[in-house]
Amino acid sequence: MEQFDAVDQSGKRMGRPSLYSQPIHIEIVMGPSHDEALELIKKGEGGMGRRSREIQQGVDLNNLIPVHNENLNPPANIHCLLLAVQLKILYVNLEKTNVEKKKFHRLINGQNKRAKIERTLLIKEMLQQMPRYGIRYPTYAPQYTVEEHVPLIQRFLDLRFPGKYRISVFGEQGRIRPIWKGAERAEHEIALYLKGEHYYGIRNLNALFGSYYCIDCEAPYTQKYAHRNKCIAKCPRCCGIGYGFPCKVIEGYSKKCLQCANTFKNPDCFKRHTEKGICKIYKRCEKCGHIYRSKKDSAVTQKSDSESTDDSELTADTNNNGHICFIHYCNLCRSFHKREERCYVQPLIPKKEHEYLLIVFDFECELISPTRNKQEWQHLQNNALMPLNAIPDDENYQVHHVNCALLMCSRCIRNDNWKNEKTGRCKTCGMDMPRMRTWTAADFLNPLREFLEWLINGLGNERSWKTYAISHYGGFLLLYTLFSLLI
Structure with missing residues (x-):
């Protein structure tokens, strides 16, 4: 608080409004201990063993789909949540043509009678369809909250459009993680933004956070290739990523690949990994159970992508392209060691300095002294830029040039x-x-x-x-x- 008081006092002297004139949101982020970081890595949370940051940022209004239901007839004027979902569904299925874009723009921003009727019909359609699927969604409610009413809409979408849409709601204060998100992955993400008890549709999550954003990992990223290696929506067997992955386990099916020693529980997963040549890249050690990346002519250990499934002693397999059993790559110290060994964050290596x-x-x-800068002083006299003819004796005397x-x-x-x-x-x-x-x-x-x-x-x-x-x-x-x- 002393720092806030110092900033506030400095601002008052410069005529700025008080720092405390508006509500202040303070986010305190605490890093985990060494043991907590290892537990987070094992659970696959964050990858680096660190908690996601809570950041403050502005929201680009052009990235939000406006929801104008305040001037509609009751009860449509209180159902901004339903209208936001319907408009976002229309947006994800919108044909990328100028004609369709203009129609959608007139629908969301139009104030004429036709646009208002179309928005009202979108709300009424969902209110009429929900009881047919056994969902009791209140027509008149004091407030439509994320915790109570958004799951009802998600259940309706799952029943009417299986595997088609998943709702996620983001809130104010620039939180990276959504307030609420559907449990099952879907083909299209219905991302909403809650601001001041009013719901908006989000056109693009990447534009919202200013970088690539993974809704499954609930975190932004900058490098696509690096994110693919640790995304939770990636199948460790066939390396498929996104909707429909990881591949689901089919009861009664089990097939082992003779080249990579991986066991597959899904025929499509097995077929996909052979067609994409995953056998040549990732292999499974039959001694310790690690899935590691295979590199030709490698003399060092490789990064493991899964945990060990055996408790045998440390063994080295010189025929597995440098793989050593029970040795894994640690993201904390950026080196290879056994999981039970403690490690520490390594110091940063300074980059090469450029001239x-x-x-x-x-x-x-410019301050020029007649006793310390005689050459410059003589230059001023020669160019008639010196107001005095005699050189002063005072060493502190300087001419402003x-x-x-x-x-x-x-x-x-x-x-x-x-x-x-x-x-x-x-x-x-x-x-x-x-x-x-x-x-x-x-x-x-x-x-x-x-x-x-x-x-x-x-x-x-x-x-x-x-x-x-x-x-x-x-x-x-x-x-x-x-x-x-x-x-």
Whole structure:
């Protein structure tokens, strides 16, 4: 709270509204201990043994399907939940043509009589169909909640459209995990968004979180290939992923593959794994039960994809492409060891540093001392820019001279050579160039234009490293004038 008070006090001095003028949502995330992390990994939660974060983020209104039922006749005006489900079902089955898109847009946003009648019919249709399937959905309720009424709609969809739709409801405050989600996977996801006791449809979950999102893992991800390896909706036998996976077990069916030693409980799963060549990639160790990735000419152990099913001693199989029994890949320490061995998070390896050029510029003033900067002082006198003829004796005396830029690079900063007057033999800064450059407005010249010309062309167009130009309080006026010259 002391940090909040400090920020609030600083904002008041700058004329900003108080930090406490609006409700504050605080999320506290605690990491698990070593033992808890291992238990989470065994359960397949999170993959890295960490709990999902609760984040604050804005919601793109263009990604939500608006649900306008407030101006409909009763009881349709209180059934935004049913209308949101119906509109989302229409959206997932919508043909990707301009004509159909315009019709759907008129349906959800139209305020004419026809659009209102169509939205009302969508609500009435679901209210009339539910009793036929034995679902007692209240027509008039004070409030339609996620915990009580969404499961009724999911049950109706399961009975009328088996395996077709699954409902998931997300809420405010940017929570990564849904508030509620149907138990069984389906062909289409009916994602809804609850905001202020009103339901909206979500056009695309990826756009909602700003990255790829897996509804089964209930987590966002950035790399598709890495996520496929640990997704819970993946079959470990045939590597199928998504709707219909993992493959269901068929009673009485059991077939062992002679190439990979895996036992299959589904004929389609066995056929799929042979057609896709999974035998050549994943194999099962008959000694310890591990399913590991096989690589040719591998001299190191490979990452295991399943737990051990045997308690025998540690054995090495040199014929299994480097696989060692009861050794698994740990995501905590990023190394191979036995499951019962403790491990710790390894330190981060710093990335290779890349050279860069740094230019710090200010178009307000440069401080030049007559005793410390005699050459610059003489240059001012020769160009009639010095207001005094005699050199002052005071060492603290300095002349304010506008428009300057300091040139340095990462290597000169590390070697402490950036303090020298010239760059010397540095190839990044330029050979034997003055570090401090100044420009003047004399002779009706534009210092800003000269600075840009020097920055873009004067330093050499052949340089391949990055150049960072940092201004002193440039956000007030300087950067605007520079951008205007660039445009």
